Amino acid sequence: MSRTGTPRRPAHVTSGPFAPPAPARTLTAVSADGARLHVEVHGPEGAPAVVLAHGWTCSTAFWAAQIRALAEDHRVVVYDQRGHGRTPASADCSADALADDLEAVLAATLAPDEKAVLAGHSMGGMTLMAAARRPGLRAHAAAVLLCSTGSSQLVAESLVVPLRPGRLRTRLTAAVLGSKAPLGPVTPVGKKVLRYATMGPGAAPDRVEACARIVHGCARGPRYAWSRVLAELEIDALVRELRVPTAVVAGTADRLTPPVHARRIAAALPVCVGLTELTGVGHMTPVEAPEVVTERIRELVRTYVAVEEDVA
Incomplete structure (x- = not known):
């Protein structure tokens, strides 16, 4: 996104397993307030559907490994959240806007009675929780996967600043995560900072590179605007409204959304079908542990989408 709000192609690796594949088709979904969302569809028409929502500061490229693995026998829908990737920024940055956008994407890509597995990472997981009461999610979600996410107290419980819990740590964390400073080009120092804040200590260099470029x-503008929304997020009540089978994945080395968030969500979910904690993995679970996340999505499709199709 340029400073004027014109969509730009997101930076990312251009080769290897973490390069995003070319979509079968692209389209624009129009949200409730008129926001125009960049949407990509991968894989064969008629295959079981999976819808993936990326997190803060990311883009459709974040799901490259899952798209490549799943698109052979699934229809994979990915979209850029407003202000990210190729979706223009919007004046409305809120949890409700995230839910509106998800409903618009589901309506634009799925048949009226079609069920899908919905997966969200970080802010994408918050999107799914924010939409828990929405007719669109309830009509289309066969099952949900929440990766490395939280529903409240995101700043207070972050471990990015290595201090004891308290007001000082909270203030410093808010300043770090809500910084307006430009990130600039990807450099060795920049990759070290990103790895510390968002990835596990054993993350492979090519995965650090991929996340850094994304x-x-x-x-800078959308990054800051959404940081303010996340700092004040409080959607605990909506977790209890997510009434479809829901799996949770978290990394034990996640500093942004430590495992306490995943455990709290899993305990509150009406139909939790498993909490997976990945030892030594940081916040970027779909990139750091792509095989695990992909297989969890496959399991949810096999178990719940097939059941829905048989009932129909």
């Missing part, structure tokens, strides 16, 4: 491709 995150550094997010424009």
